[in-house]
Amino acid sequence: MSKPPDLVAAEYALGSVDAERVPWYAADWLANGHDGPALRELAGLDGTDTGLIGELLPDALTEVGVAVPSPADAADAWLATLTQRLLAGEVDERAVSEHVSAFVSWHLDLDEIWRSPFTDLHVIVDEWDQGWGRGNQELAAAVRRLCRDHLDSH
Incomplete structure (x- = not known):
């Protein structure tokens, strides 16, 4: 592919x-x-x-007419693509938080990921299906809000 x-x-x-x-x-x-x-x-x-x-x-x-972006722009584009997949119904909120958490873990040296929404989405991954913290519906709403805010800001 x-x-x-x-x-x-x-x-x-x-x-x-x-x-x-x-x-x-x-x-x-x-x-x-x-x-x-x-x-x-x-x-x-x-x-x-x-x-x-x-x-x-x-x-x-x-x-082919494409410039290599800065790491910050590349990270933002990656999250925008994931957000578009969420809004299109291709992935769910839990998958988004899991993908972002893995992304953050793989790119710990990238300063730009240590700001919202990356940091906020990264920490959500530990709350799913737990008896403490927010419930799954509240987490899903938070993921959607963070993703929409990211798209709106870019």
Whole structure:
């Protein structure tokens, strides 16, 4: 399955891109009408030379018209995408809090995640189905509010 270049750029900015899959994505981008020397070279790789893939990817993204965002912008875009999935009914509130908690755990060095809504969503994960704290309905409402506030602010 292919990924759009903007999502790959965000993953690259966050250090979480699956480099072995990038040549497949590049080949798909070529098939969709994009072109350029870095993109062609990237699409011709077999995925084993992750160092070369990492070197070529920023230029290939430029060739498809996508800039690598700052880590802060990439994190915001990631949460916006997850929020859109929540609002479309593809994931529920509990899944959102679990995904955000995992995201925070994987990106502890990213200063931008230590602010709301990331921090607020991260701590909610421990409250689901517990006899203390907020009930599940209140948690679900809090997740939706935090996600909508995030979308509204961007």
